[in-house]
Amino acid sequence: MNTIVNTAIKKRAISPEQKQLRRQQILSTAKLALGEHGYEQVVLSQLAEQLELSKPALYRYFANKESLFMALYLEEAKQLLLGLERLSQQNLKPRVLAETIAAQPTFCYLSAILHTVLEKQENIEQAINFKRELKTMAEQLAKLFLHWSPQLSQQQALTKVMFLYQAVIGCWHTSHPSSTMQQVMQNDEFEILRLDFVDSLSLLLVKLLAD
Known part of the structure; x- marks a missing residue:
């Protein structure tokens, strides 16, 4: 499963399944960051970097x-x-x-x-x-x-x-x-x-x- 997730992150999500997988990975990464640092310290640009996404790509899923x-x-x-x-x-x-x-x-x-x-x-x-x-x-x-x-x-x-x-x-x-x-x-x-x-x-x- 990890291989599938990592592959989905590094490539542009095209199909609905890939987009859902990408969205879930963003949420999972945000949850980990929240637990480690608290809400105020979570920075979207850093999340995007962890996910190997550009900021515009992340904003396609979540506006803010x-x-x-x-x-x-x-x-x-x-x-x-x-x-x-x-x-x-x-x-x-x-x-x-x-x-x-x-x-x-x-x-x-x-x-x-x-x-x-x-x-x-x-x-x-x-x-x-x-x-x-x-x-x-x-x-x-x-x-x-x-x-x-x-x-x-x-x-x-x-x-x-x-x-x-x-x-x-x-x-x-x-x-x-x-x-x-x-x-x-x-x-x-x-x-x-x-x-x-x-x-x-x-x-x-x-x-x-x-x-």
Whole structure:
């Protein structure tokens, strides 16, 4: 598979299959860079260089940095949804749900910066399409909540989905302080302020799933 990917990168993508392969490789490379450096330090020209692409070639797939990471966000959200669907075969437990979400750190990270950074998207059509995809996935997740809690109405299930989303954002922010604050928090004086993502999210999900 690696040989196919490398060959596709070095040649101009012509067929739909080659273009899809190229697009996926760009997303995979962006994901690695995000994990290593954080969003602010990712530079598209450097991604293009890693992929042995020209910048114009990269921009044919993604018009800007925001659109690239919005696309990655949707990919990660779909993967998370698949993971949550696998939980539908068992009784849902808050801790298991929190651990399943935590297993998708790229989704969590991008969720935390979605509204403040990524959605500075000036292309209205792309913004609408992005929100439509998110809405579709929210409705799919609501069906899972209805599976776990049949007594809910459709609107109540959607409300739980949105609460879950907000809980992920809040818990990710509070459990991932800046590098400076991480150093400060090593001091035993501030032990009570240290927060673990899974522990914090689990506590919130106890309330979410009980109502």
